[in-house]
Amino acid sequence: MKNPSEDTAAPWKALPSWLLTQTADHAHHLVSEGFNAVEARGYHYRLLATLEGLGPSSQATLSRQSGIHVSDMVATINELAERGYVERTPDMTDRRRNVISLTPSGKRHLHRLEKRLSKTQDELLAPLTVDERKELTELLSRLLSYHNSVTGNPENDWQDP
């Protein structure tokens, strides 16, 4: 039998790490495509979603809650502000800070992105049954929280000044 996955020339194709990174790559492509179709990218969604959950916040707070690096917040907010989805106003009570807030148009955009995203999940999991999807999600969740805790990753809620 010809079994390409265990081909002598490509033994790595059976490794969990390979399966994981390759599948994630497909996932990433699907998500990016979906976002691209409305001139958005992953950071836009994450920032808008965080903003909806928190209400108006400083960039540092948004960075912590969204997991987007502070250095990348600047450009992300610039892009969203250009499109009128967020507003950046100086914080009068602490003049180091900007207060970022979600505009009505930004909220609509966010919901658009959420719909895209949920469609993408279906495309991604297309070949799996409902039970298998649950199983996969469960296993990945366990792996992720394990490695997050091992590497000292936040992954959770914590109060912010």
Add this chain to the structure above:
Amino acid sequence: MKNPSEDTAAPWKALPSWLLTQTADHAHHLVSEGFNAVEARGYHYRLLATLEGLGPSSQATLSRQSGIHVSDMVATINELAERGYVERTPDMTDRRRNVISLTPSGKRHLHRLEKRLSKTQDELLAPLTVDERKELTELLSRLLSYHNSVTGNPENDWQDP
């Protein structure tokens, strides 16, 4: 109950695409660390493994079989040749080609990398039982080959001139 994963400020953390890309990120880090410890990187392993499976081959053939882009073959082979792991000699029968071959030292290096890699798989799957590892591998394999075929990805063996 405080359930951070369904936090209103980070709804995406429950999405399969997120779990997948994040877990893959951890996997990627673990693999890279392992390779870094012996001054190697992913491309080195893939090229050496392909070379062991095929025997001496042209760069174009290696590119197709390893999935490493032709443009990146040059630098990869340079790096491996500097370290004495492969040799690049002109092909007398087709003067466009170079013949790349594995040195004994390169073979030893490859086996070193393979050992690292197999340790890494264990680290990666640490929190899962044997059955769960099989289940995960199976689900990911199905996802991967589905998406590979959908996007018209090779993933298999085919003859080479």
Add this chain to the structure above:
DNA sequence: CTCATATCAGGCTTACTGACATCT
């Protein structure tokens, strides 16, 4: 001529690092 091969230069994305000025 067309095609394959090897090379080079560069882009893109997602993180992250480091430096810096400003303010608390």
Add this chain to the structure above:
DNA sequence: CAGATGTCAGTAGGCCTGATATGA
């Protein structure tokens, strides 16, 4: 003073595009 905040510049890995020179 230490520490937080926002900004800017730059890195690195993996993947990819395009241009070019050479030869089959």
